[in-house]
Amino acid sequence: MSRLVHIVTLNWQNWRETFVLLHALRELRYDPFQTVVVDNGSKDDSVPRLRETFPEISILEEKTNLGFGGGNNAAIRRALDAGADYVWLINNDANPAPDALAALVDVAERDPRAGAVGSVILNRDRPEQVDAWGGGTVVPWVGYARFSRGPGEPLQYITGTSMLLKAAALRDVGLFDERFFLYWEDTDLSFRLRQKGWNLAVAKSSRVWHTMSTTTGKDPYNRAYHIMRSHVLFLRKHAAAALPKALTALVLQSLGKLRHANLVALRAIWAGWLAGWKPAV
Structure with missing residues (x-):
């Protein structure tokens, strides 16, 4: 039986990048899924542009910028209420391969305790370069997280660039901690999953190309x-x-x-x- 997936991405005054992602999602070889864009309080014309070009998606309009965790939580709650089996969080500056979602679900279904599954994140400017093998590890004394670059490397967290979350795991551990406005919220959730006995995994056949920090980097x-x-x-x-x-x-x-x-x-x-x-x- 195919599992229902809600795909969630955030938009904040960056509809051009979001358009690229949504065009890629139309090419996904997976069914059934529902795409939800959370507009995090944009002051530009993002919402009318999105509605006109992508009438098939759902848009959640927030009055203010809730950050990564708060914005995603709004859509995750809706997904859980709608009976979704999985929630796929993907950055709006990412570009997934057509089989990226199917590969994520396949890995998640093989392990009943897989709470979060990540993709292989590739560099959009250097398409063969692996930026992150699903996620990475924390270097607490330095203040940074370090991406894993290949299979077999330690994996303490799944990056929110592309993160498939199992609904049962979310109901068990809770959603993102909204005190993290930006950064480290994916790491915090991953640690909480592991503390409750859920596993982290990487779908090596799920490829997502990404441009780093197109919004906050400005x-x-x-x-x-x-x-x-x-x-x-x-x-x-x-x-x-x-x-x-x-x-x-x-x-x-x-x-x-x-x-x-x-x-x-x-x-x-x-x-x-x-x-x-x-x-x-």
């Missing part, structure tokens, strides 16, 4: 701020000795920004570091 302060803020929050939730690790990450990243005279990012990581201690955990 604002270096915002990107650096949220990476550090979310890293501190992640450490507070999951790491022993969170303060020493967070301090070490702050020092190492500060030295890197100073070496490159990147004062904008330096100010951002300090502000993000302080903000990361504010939410209750």
Whole structure:
């Protein structure tokens, strides 16, 4: 029996990239699926353009930008209420192969405890280059996550660039923690899945081409701020000795920004570091 999949992507004032993804989704060799675009408070004409060109999709219009976790959660709740078996989260700057979804579902169906399955993420500008083999590992003392590059490498999380989530797993562990506005929310969810006994897997035949940070990359302060803020929050939730690790990450990243005279990012990581201690955990 084919499993119902809800495909979810976020749009924030970037309808051109979203168009490319939605055209690719029309070529998927999988059935049944429902595509849902969450418009995260765009102030441009994204929504009318999407409705006119892609009448078959559902659009959830949010009044404000809810971030990655909040925006996706809105669509995930709808998917669970509709009886979806799986939710496929895919970035709007990604381009999946026609068999990408089928390969993800096939791997998920083979393992009843597969809570999240990732794709092989390839570089859109260098199509044969593997940027991430499904996900990667966390380097807490540095403040970054490191992508796995091939089979057999450690896998602590599935990247949200392309993440198939099993509905039963979501009902068990919950949705994204919306205190993570941007970055590390996929890692947090992956850790919570593993803590509850769910497995992470990679579908080696699921290929997705991706352009890194097409939205947040345009604002270096915002990107650096949220990476550090979310890293501190992640450490507070999951790491022993969170303060020493967070301090070490702050020092190492500060030295890197100073070496490159990147004062904008330096100010951002300090502000993000302080903000990361504010939410209750």
